[in-house]
Structures are given as structure tokens and as C-alpha cells.
Amino acid sequence: MNEKNVVFASGFVALVGRPNAGKSTLLNACVGEKLAITSPVAQTTRRRMRAVVNTDHSQLVIIDTPGLHKPKDALGSELNRSALGELAGADVVALLVDATKPVGTGDAWVARHVAASSAPYKLLVLTKADVAGPEQVAAQLAAVRDLVELNDELVVSAREGFNVDAFVELVSAHLPEGPRWFPEGMDVDATPEDLVAEFVREKLFCNLRQELPHSVGVLCDGLEYADDGHASIEVTVLVEREGQKAIVVGHGGQMIKRVGVQARRDIERLLGCKVYLDLKVRVAPQWRRDEREIRRLGYSSED
Template structure:
């Protein structure tokens, strides 16, 4: 996807801007560009983007493969505008959904100006990291190796861990930077390095915009996040959220959403005894959506069984999972 098509794909809603809003002209020496955040699942890519942008636009959880769509977060400073592209974790896929996620992550490598390859610095470099490194080597896109989770490094093995990634970086002639997305340690230095590596360019988005994702999409992700946090391991990866209706009034926003699962047993887990689990999910998600829109929300959730939806390209497309170009 070219820069122009990425920007032109924006939809108009509460997060996005109407066509008549002017994008200012960038001052001399202003830098801009697209930075792809790439890595294995669960290395903290979404947490990092949220921290850099200064607002929660991507869901996070301890469960791997949380991110399913290629998300874009926008950071604008007096010196630059960085469009972060948060990608699904690169892993060995086990179903059609996994294939779509990995293909979209790989496509992002070729559609950005700079890659931030994020690894988990709380453990030594592994085969998954080397696999991602091999993919990046096939691209002409410049790469920075980012060591995240430095706050979680065991003191007794920190030198060994650092050395394993130093070898990976030197082998590929990559610059390396250490930081913690959780604590914010060294993130200003990371931001400065990213800006340094970008070329001069225009504003691609209005300076006050933090994401180009539709509000409905983020509502669905906030619901899915609560399911990831509250239910058993067998449920989260089998869940897809469809926002069926959003009705806004001056006093309240009513949201109707369907939680799609693959099996009746998963539906039972989500509903819970006496509907308690679904009520808990709905209450927690409603609080997050209220923060998103800064207003009162009524949220109604339904659960629907869609057998083997992750294996069906048609059902995946209906639920918003398509291979991006």
C-alpha cells in the first residue's frame, strides 16, 4: 500500500477529520514518515505504540497475538510527524486467520519508511526473532532493533541477553536501542532516533489526530480486550466482535455488539452462570468505551456461534479480516 492510499483510506468519524479540515503546511526541515512496529507476538508492540502516541488506541493483554489488524497511531511533534504501523505478531499460522495476520504483517514491512523491530529483552534472542530478522533482511526498508522490557531483565543474565541481541544487530548492521514501553524509560531517546532516521516531508494528517482507525473498530477492540483479560485460554483466539449499531444522542451513546465464537461451549463460558460473565465483560468494556468517547455509554452484547469462522476466508472478510495490500 502506498503512502497516498494509506492516507486516502481514512474514514470520516469522531476520530477522523472531515474533508474540509485543512492539513497545515509543514515548516522547513520538518520530518515525516511511516514506521512499522514489527516483531514476534507478545513483545509489547501495542503497548509501545500506545505509550509513544500518548493514548490507548491498541488493545493489550498478556495473551500472545492480541493485535489482529494493522493499526496506525500518529505522533506529531514540532519537529516531525511519525505514523506508527502496529502489526500482528509474526508467527507460524495454524488457520486461515493466522495466515491473514502474518501476511498483513509482512506487507507492512514493504509499505513503510522505517522498521522498528521490537524484541523481548527479558529473555535471550530466540529462533522466532531470527526468523523475523531473516524476513527483514529480504526488504530494502531500514531497520532499528528495539529491545523492549528492559525493566524485566534478570540482573544475573542481563549481559548475556544484551549480547545475544547485539550479535543480531551487528550481523545485520542495525542500530540498537533499549527501552521499556511500560515504564517509559529511554522512550524519548527512541523517539529522537526514529525522527533522525526519517526524511523531510509533509504533514500526512492533522496535528491533533492520534489514529486513523474508525471509532467503531476501536469500540470492538475494547470489547475484545476485556474478553482476553477475563476468560479462559480456549476462548480469546476464537472471538471476533461485530459492532452492529451505534446510536448517539445528546445524553448517551447506545452500542449494540455481537461476540462471535466457534463453539457452543465457548458461548457458555462467555455468558457464564446466570449471565454473570457477559455482564462483567460488558461493564468493563463500557467503562473503556466511555473513556474513548468521553461520554455516557449503554452497551448491549450478544453472543453468536459461527463454527470454524477462523478457517473461512468469507467469514473472515465479513468480520473485517482481509489481507491488506
């Protein structure tokens, strides 16, 4: 085909699924760099993130959504609204299912929403194939087929890079003709402040695991560049009780210091300069039930 006759395709690809299904890991693999945070803790993703993948003849806007779950507070309800809201305008919906965990009622609930969406192309993506055997993969595919009828299916391992390019190619082939929604060189719609807060929250989750992660919120209060080229950043970590603050700070300040050292590496890679990072911990009782606080932290479905 003559190059001049090649149609340029573009569109929005929503990644949806249960918590820890591998949505953020797949997004990072598609982009080729770390933008979305990941951790072993369920419901790590709170902000909807749009990352841009450009090919010669297409532009994919991949949307990482919070894991769909049974909400226990206003924060959980907002995260579900945010995730489900992305189904409405998506050109492609990718239902991500963990190959290592039995398909259950939660997956069935998500599958029903995917089936009801107006997206013209719906794809099952079975993730974490690197840690699942062939029989387990086959059983998972069969279980999902019993729940919902989709247009296609693909088995991937984002960590190993298995079938990541195939995912991009498959989705690109099913996007409508359209413009570049984002300029070349722009790979994410989040601000540097948003990403800073996310990187700090990731390190809190990874270090604290199940102790109190869902009681933790993070806000970047300021980011300024100095004349010598380094960046000065102020970040507030929110918890709900004084006892939680003590855990985050750690004995002699060791925990918050460790989090700062780890987060600084990602932030310096992001900004391309040395960073001075000032972390403060503040108690905000019941912040997860406060819609104003949820909105201020950027976790609202309206953001």
C-alpha cells in the same frame, strides 16, 4: 539554525516482532494514550493500527502489526501477511524483542524478514527492560546481534516510560523530508467502531486468558448517539462452538456482564460520553477458516 530553514520530516514506522513482544504497549506509550489493546495472551493484535505522533518538526506514523508466528489457520495466515506487508512501505522498521524471553527460531525468522526489507533505517528495540536485569539485557542484545545486523539498538520499558521519548527522537532523526500525512488532532486511523470492537475483545482476552481467546472474534454492529448525548452501541461476539458460547456468557450471564462493564470504561473515555453497550454472543462454526468472515471482522491483510 533559523526556524524557517528547519526541514519537516515524516514517515511510516513499522513495529514488528513475535507475539507479546510489546508492540502495542510501545505504540500506546508513544501516543500517550491507550489506542491499541494489550493482554497477556499471545496474538492479541489482529488489526493493523496506524497511530500518529507529532513533534515540532516531524510526524511519525507508527504501525502496530500482529505478532509474527507459525499460522495454524486462515486467520493466522492473514495476520502474518498483514504484518509482513507493512515492511514494504516503511521508512523505518523497528524489530521488537522481549528482553525476558530467550531469542529463538521465531525471532530468527522475523529478523530475516527485517533484514530483507527495503527500509533505509532498521532499529532493534529491546522491550520490557523494567523486568529484566542488566545481564539479561546484555545477553539478549548479543543474541540478536548474532541474528541480524541493524542500524541501531535501543533498550526500552514502555510501561515505565523508559526511553520512549528517546525512541521517538531517534526515529524522527531518520525520517525523510515529507508532509503531514495526517491532520493535527487525528491520532489513529481506526474508526470508533473498530476501537469499540477491539476494547471488547481485549476484555474477553484478559478475563478468559487461555480458555478460548483465539476462537473469539468481535464486531461492532452499530454506534448511534442519542439526543441526550449518550451513545448506544451493539456488539456481536463470535465463537466457534456452543460450549464456547457458554464460557463467554458465564454462569447467569456473569462473564459477559463483567466484560461489558470493563469495556464500557474504555469506550466512554474514547467517546467522551456515557455509553449503553449491548453485547450479544453468536456461534459461527470455523469462522477462523472462513476468509469472508475474517474480512468482515476487519482482520484481513487487505484491510
